[in-house]
Each structure stands twice: as C-alpha cells, then as structure tokens.
Amino acid sequence: MRHNNSLLLGLGVLLLFGIVLAVIWWQQMQKELLARRTAWSTQQLDSLGRAFLQQMQGLLSTALERGPEIAVAVCADTAQRFTELFARQHGILVRRTALRWRNPRNQPDSTEAWWIAQFERWNAEGRSLDTVIVLESSTEERLLRPILIRTPQCLLCHGTPENIPPEVATALAERYPEDRARNFRLGDVRGALSIRAPR
Ligand code: HEC
Numbered sequence: 385m386r387h388n389n390s391l392l393l394g395l396g397v398l399l400l401f402g403i404v405l406a407v408i409w410w411q412q413m414q415k416e417l418l419a420r421r422t423a424w425s426t427q428q429l430d431s432l433g434r435a436f437l438q439q440m441q442g443l444l445s446t447a448l449e450r451g452p453e454i455a456v457a458v459c460a461d462t463a464q465r466f467t468e469l470f471a472r473q474h475g476i477l478v479r480r481t482a483l484r485w486r487n488p489r490n491q492p493d494s495t496e497a498w499w500i501a502q503f504e505r506w507n508a509e510g511r512s513l514d515t516v517i518v519l520e521s522s523t524e525e526r527l528l529r530p531i532l533i534r535t536p537q538c539l540l541c542h543g544t545p546e547n548i549p550p551e552v553a554t555a556l557a558e559r560y561p562e563d564r565a566r567n568f569r570l571g572d573v574r575g576a577l578s579i580r581a582p583r
Contacts, residue, residue, distance in 0.1 A: 424476065424581050429527050430516050433579050436470050436478050437531070452540045453551035459541075460559045464489065476582075480531065482575025486542075486556075486565035495519070496528065496578050503530040503573045513573070520583070527579040533572045542568045 424432075443466060447458035463480075464487070471478045481492040483500050492500060499517055507513055507530075519526040533539065539547040541556065544567050548556075556563055568574060 424525070426518055426525065426527070429476065429525065429579050429581055430529070432474060432476070433478060433516075433527060433529055433577050437480075437529075437577055439470070440466065440480070448537070448540075451551075452549055453555045456541060456552055456555040456559065460487075463487070477578075477580040479578055480575060481578050482531075482565060484564040484566075484568075485575070486560050486563050488562055490575075492576075492578075495526070496576060499528045500530075500573065500576050503576065507532075507571070507573050523583060525581050525583055527577075529577040531574045531576055533568050533570055533574050536570060538574070539568065539570070542566055542574065544569070 440463070443462055444455065444459065447455035447462075450458075467479050479490065481490050481496050481500070483492060483497060485491050503513060513530040513532060515530070517526075517528040519528070533542065536547075541548065541552055542565050545553070548566070556566075565574075
C-alpha cells in the first residue's frame, strides 16, 4: 500500500513537471510568434500588399481567359478564399475594400471609408494616386493604398451597362444581389487595399 502511494506520488510529480514544461514551451512559442509578427517594416508591408494585388490580378487574368462570365464565378469563389489564405499565411490582415462594394464582406470601416473618399477628392484634383497612407497607433500599423480602374478590362464587370456583357450581368445579379460596384469609368478610384499589422 505504502509502495503504491509513493508510486502515485512519483507519477503525480512527473505529470506536474510535464504540465509546467508544456506551459513554458507554449509561452515561448507565443512570444516567438509575436516577435515574428511585429517584425514587419512599413516597406515590407507595402511590398506584401502589392504582391497580394498582383497575385489577385493574376488569378483574374487566368480566369478571364475562360470567358468573363466564368471569371465572375471564379472571382466569387476565389477572391475571399485567396484573401483569407494570404492573410493567415503572413499573420497580417490584408483585404480589398470599397465605398461602392460588390461583396458586403468588403465593406470599409470608418477609417477606410474616410481615406477612400479622400482618394476620390485627390483624383478629382488630378493628384497622383501612386501613394500609400501609413497610420500608426501604439498597437498596430495600417496601410492604405488606392486601387484605380486602370484598364478597360475592369469595366467588363465594374463598368456601365454598355460595358458589361449580358451573361456577366446575369452572373453578377445571381451572386451579388446587393452589388454596388458598377458604373465605374476608366481612371476612377475603385477602392483601396487595406493592411493591418500588429506592432
Ligand atoms: C470577371 C469579372 C471581374 C473583373 C474583370 C474585375 N472584377 Fe473586381 N470584382 C469582381 C467580383 C466578382 C468581386 C467580388 C469578389 C468578392 O466576393 O470578394 C470583385 C471585387 C473587387 C474589389 C473588392 C471590393 C468589392 O467591391 O467587393 C475590388 C477593389 C475590385 N474588384 C477591383 C477590380 C479592378 C481594379 C479590376 C480591373 C483590374 C477588376 N476588379 C476587374 C469581378 C471582377
């Protein structure tokens, strides 16, 4: 009996020791993750953002080769998934947003909305929009980069009714009943790329 008790005690101590070790290891992991996440410089964030837009554009171009109405379906299925994946992979929040959004999940928060309106004012004044806005607080760094309608290709799905082929209009109506992202013209501000990274 006495022998059994000390065995149990021994096991208990071992278990406790294991738990303590696991907790220390976990805390260390968290610290390392945090250190990795806060190691971004503004330049790195900006080039990540541009890489994101380029890859999104690549997905779109590949899809367009199969026809614009198929591209709508591909965009609808892929854009959100690609966005989430990219963000998770890099440990930062990256997304596209717009005042006149197509997907309600891309609605801007108040900061994003204010800056997109500002981009529109600058655009109307003829100022260059090849710029990135950096906002820093004690807890996070935010980057906002204007997205413009730079090629007629965008108008296939975001232009006026004359620009949008009927099959595309049907596909858009099916998937985005609340769509506001039409009637844009070449040179318009379409929205913004928005990045948020913890500091
Ligand atoms: C084949 C159709 C198609 C073309 C061409 C297209 N888009 Fe889109 N766009 C979409 C769809 C569909 C969505 C919604 C994606 C989602 O569900 O997140 C979208 C969403 C967006 C968004 C995110 C904000 C929102 O409104 O939800 C931006 C910004 C955008 N497009 C910009 C562009 C630009 C710039 C071009 C030209 C380079 C372009 N798009 C060309 C179909 C298209």
